[in-house]
Amino acid sequence: MSQLKVLDFSTLLPGPYATMILADMGAAVIRVESPTRPDLLRVTPPMFDGRSYAHLTINRNKRSLALNLKSAQAQGIIHKLIQSYDVLIEQFRPGVMARLGLDYETLKAINPKLIYCSITGYGQTGPYKDKAGHDINYLALSGLASYSGKTDTGPVLSGTQVADLAGGSHHAVMAILAAVIQRQQEGEGSYVDISMLDCAFAMNGMSGAAALATGQDPQLGSEILNGGIFYDYYPTSDGQYLSVGGLEPQFAQRFFTLLEHPEWLMRCTAPAGQQGLLKQDLANLFASHSLQHWLDLFAGTDVCVEPVLSVHQAAQHPQLKHRNMVNQAIAEDGQFIPQIRSPLCPDHVSASAKIGRCLGQDSIDILKQAGIEDGQISSLLANGDLVQHQD
CATH class of the missing domain: 3.30.1540.10 (formyl-coa transferase, domain 3)
Structure with a gap:
């Protein structure tokens, strides 16, 4: 994984959590962020020195490039970067990346080995492809919510975002790694279309199998694992x-x-x-x-x-403590911040985890490493199309 290079255009939770997993496993991840529309996760309280704890965790071990993708110069920079990158992850509605000149077909022509993953609520096709949605909506439409709860409560909210994380993030990582293996065998990249509704529907598992075969839907508080017995x-x-x-x-x-x-x-x-x-x-x-x-x-x-x-x-539970599931990530000033570590990577990797970066903190370094000339960097900064280290 240490050789895998990832460009992450996503915000909030599904995409960033997926790239957190990849970064924790050793991938080199650059977040490409808007200078004018900050990721809402950056301002989600509580805060550490004005920075969100959630952001510091979910975007750890990544670098930040703040670039206005509506700028022709910025699009050209992405075209240059993509020549040496393995994976691109984006979370816009269908068609947005195409309008920016950053769709799969365009970038595939530049880098045929590119693995391009789109994470959306409803996928790239179908009557709902352009519709807005959230975790609660995907769970509702998938059937999962219909039997998650009790008869006296109705459907209940989960403590975490099941469709976003188990649906979007985890399925994206699995599909990307499968595409990496396929590329090793066949020499070509591929396009990955992750629909959080599709993935949530697939997670019906046992109850879904029975419902489709018998025509009998699982009911609230009436099944073996949802309150129908002493479990x-x-x-x-x-x-x-x-x-x-x-x-x-x-x-x-x-x-x-x-x-x-x-x-x-x-x-x-x-x-x-x-x-x-x-x-x-x-x-x-x-x-x-x-x-x-x-x-x-x-x-x-x-x-x-x-x-x-x-x-x-x-x-503090002895089992989780024994498994070292809490890690002390390193801030820029040397302070340590406790974070839930990735269960997929070795302890020595977690021990060197670095908190999520400030907006654009790595912008100039990334562009210089990519061979972008100083004059172009200065022009981008002057036009406000590039931001370096904005809190």
Whole structure:
């Protein structure tokens, strides 16, 4: 991965998270950013010295080139850069890159080995291709939201952006790396069209397979894994929560025996949607004692019961600490900022992680390394089409 060179034209979350993964694995990533329309992730609180913690994490290990892509000079610079780059990632609506003279066909003529990845809500084709959308919309249209929740709540919002990250970011990285392998074998680049709706729909997995085959859609709170059986979250007397997941008979038997209700084991074999009374009994029992009481009871046993932790608590969990999942990234002034590290790269790579750069912090260095003459750089700066280190 250390030889892979990536130009990233994306903003906010799906594209930048994808290039964070690539950068963490060693790819050389340059973010090409607008000097006049800053990435909203840069101003998402809370902040560190006026800079967003989210941005500092998601854009770590990348360089920043602030360039006005509407300028003919700037487009020419991208054409020059693309000659030596392997991957381009963009997240504009269909047609925008073509209007800028930076579409796949144009750049492919310059670099036939280019892998060009477009991440959009609905893909490059179809009646929704030009429509705006967000994570919540893709989850809604994909069918995932229709059975994510309980009958008394309706669909619920996830704590993270499932369609953006698991759909857009992760599928983009997988497709790009597959294209890299294909290029090694065939010698040519390719175009990758990532639709977050497509990817979210594909994640229906087991429930989708059953629904398409039987015509019976999964329902809120009625399936094996969405609340239809005792597999669920339960509040304790101190307002904390336990996750109970012992589906397999050997786990369930130990679980009910520890609760001193072995007779409940037979009740957990009832079909999904018919375990309401068992779940109420469990809820009443868990609500009678504190979280620590239940953790002590289940300590050292294999019953698939764990506490619901906050992010900060998760970072302190001995398993995640053992796996070194929190890394201290390096700021320009030598300060260290804790960040969730990539689970895909070795510790020694994470140990040298650098926080996301200021807007245009690397602009002049990047252009000089690309062989752009000083006079052209001065002209771009004078016209406001190039920005160097603007907070």
